[in-house]
Amino acid sequence: MKPTILDGREVSASLRSSLQEECKELVEKGHQPGLAVVLVGNNQASRTYVNMKKKAAEALGFHFELIELPEETSEVELLTIVEQYNRLQHIDGILVQLPLPEHIHEQRVIEAISPDKDVDGFHPVNVGRLSIGLPGLKSCTPYGIMKMLEYYGVDLEGKNAVIVGRSNIVGKPMAQLLLQENATVTIAHSRTQNLSAVTKQADVLISAVGVKGLITKNHVKPGAVVVDVGMNRDEEGKLCGDVEYNELLSLVSAITPVPGGVGPMTITMLLNNTIEAARHRLLTSAYSYTSR
Numbered sequence: 001m002k003p004t005i006l007d008g009r010e011v012s013a014s015l016r017s018s019l020q021e022e023c024k025e026l027v028e029k030g031h032q033p034g035l036a037v038v039l040v041g042n043n044q045a046s047r048t049y050v051n052m053k054k055k056a057a058e059a060l061g062f063h064f065e066l067i068e069l070p071e072e073t074s075e076v077e078l079l080t081i082v083e084q085y086n087r088l089q090h091i092d093g094i095l096v097q098l099p100l101p102e103h104i105h106e107q108r109v110i111e112a113i114s115p116d117k118d119v120d121g122f123h124p125v126n127v128g129r130l131s132i133g134l135p136g137l138k139s140c141t142p143y144g145i146m147k148m149l150e151y152y153g154v155d156l157e158g159k160n161a162v163i164v165g166r167s168n169i170v171g172k173p174m175a176q177l178l179l180q181e182n183a184t185v186t187i188a189h190s191r192t193q194n195l196s197a198v199t200k201q202a203d204v205l206i207s208a209v210g211v212k213g214l215i216t217k218n219h220v221k222p223g224a225v226v227v228d229v230g231m232n233r234d235e236e237g238k239l240c241g242d243v244e245y246n247e248l249l250s251l252v253s254a255i256t257p258v259p260g261g262v263g264p265m266t267i268t269m270l271l272n273n274t275i276e277a278a279r280h281r282l283l284t285s286a287y288s289y290t291s292r
């Protein structure tokens with residue numbers, strides 16, 4: 001039987017149309033959701049992603065500000081800008097595009113963003129809240145994967161979920177989200193012994209490593225659901241994931257393509273988080289929207 005292709009563009013289109021309605025409601029209440037994105041330096045891929053964020057945010061009706069800073073920007077200058085945006089009442093979400101130039105300490109910058117405006121979900125307060133099941137802003141890529149699995153009706157209850165990769169941005173929050181849905185979760189990583197023996201246990205296998213061709217048919221149990229978070233380039237410069245997609249089509253029950261799988265969900269969940277942040281600030285803060 002043909003596998004279900006987990007189509008991130010389709011899921012994104014559906015979620016974005018609901019988010020557009022939610023944005024309209026907030027505007028009618030007197031507040032336009034505001035997103036500020038900071039781009040430091042000349043990384044071309046980062047510039048592409050930031051432009052995609054701008055286009056998506058404006059299409060929904062958000063107020064969007066792009067703060068472009070030169071490669072030589074110091075950490076102190078960047079921290080000062082983040083602190084300014086923390087105080088701006090018309091800004092609900094702040095995102096600093098990663099990676100940052102090497103002379104800037106990424107974690108210090110992440111921690112400078114107010115947790116209430118941390119639409120990437122990377123601040124330790126949000127990470128901690130996720131780990132104990134409290135509401136908070138969630139990391140966009142794993143949150144998007146959960147939305148995708150929900151859209152396609154993938155049952156997680158009691159299932160073996162194996163995540164390959166233990167990054168703070170994808171692997172670890174992915175584990176927390178799957179655990180919340182009662183999956184039995186394993187995180188494999190670069191020191192895992194006999195990786196294929198571990199991944200073959202997976203009903204749901206998520207690869208978030210960034211190594212082209214890492215996951216082959218020898219790593220996958222027949223009928224598994226496979227989610228590819230990898231963003232790699234092949235010899236011709238074409239975008240590809242961690243998973244040997246074509247080889248797995250006859251083996252799996254569902255699979256994400258690259259491009260067109262997880263990637264679009266990352267930006268959709270950023271939009272979702274900005275709306276969540278705006279709603280939360282509207283409910284909890286005493287500030288007046290007229291003070292903009």
Ligand SMILES: Nc1nc2c(c(=O)[nH]1)N[C@@H](CN(C=O)c1ccc(C(=O)N[C@@H](CCC(=O)O)C(=O)O)cc1)CN2
Pocket residue numbers: 048049095096097098099120140141231239258259260261262263264265266267
């Ligand atoms: N502050 C952050 N920095 C980075 C994040 C992040 O979530 N927050 N994630 C990645 C890059 N990223 C968003 O910033 C991102 C990557 C890829 C896509 C995407 O839609 N990819 C498309 C293909 C696009 C292309 O052709 O190049 C796809 O997979 O279909 C969206 C967002 C690192 N930095």
